[in-house]
Amino acid sequence: MNPKPGWVRYMAKVYDMIERVDFLNDVKEIEKKAAAEVLKKEIRAFVMHEGQSYTYDCPSTGCSYSLLCNGNVLIKDDEDAEEKEVEMENLTPEEMEILREFMVYMLDTEIQYEEEEIDRYTNLCL
Numbered sequence: 001m002n003p004k005p006g007w008v009r010y011m012a013k014v015y016d017m018i019e020r021v022d023f024l025n026d027v028k029e030i031e032k033k034a035a036a037e038v039l040k041k042e043i044r045a046f047v048m049h050e051g052q053s054y055t056y057d058c059p060s061t062g063c064s065y066s067l068l069c070n071g072n073v074l075i076k077d078d079e080d081a082e083e084k085e086v087e088m089e090n091l092t093p094e095e096m097e098i099l100r101e102f103m104v105y106m107l108d109t110e111i112q113y114e115e116e117e118i119d120r121y122t123n124l125c126l
Contacts (some may be wrong), residue, residue, distance in 0.1 A: 001116070008034070035089070036089045036091070039088055039096050039099065039100060040071035042103065043067050043068075043088075043103070046106075047067050047069045053066070053067045054066050054067075054100075055067075055098070060098075061094075062077070064076045065098070065099060067099070072087050073091065
């Protein structure tokens, strides 16, 4: 009996690897959808508190983002001067991270301002 050529012996391993990659891609897609849903809820709460907000230009995409009350994002490309409304699921993970960082920065700034106001009133009362 002749031995099988090398590529035939390793085809089963290749198919197993392809199957694992497909599985990991499916898991990644499920996790991305879950993260998008959480971020959408956070954006709704943020917009209800702060009102509609615009981010600065993102250095990686060159776009600015507007957070909408429905949890979606309006993307404005400065080169094309074109705006389009995008659902959270269609954003890249980097864009989602930028939006989350923006909301955290805005809320931190607001908290710091409120703490300074409280300190000011406290010092006036002393």
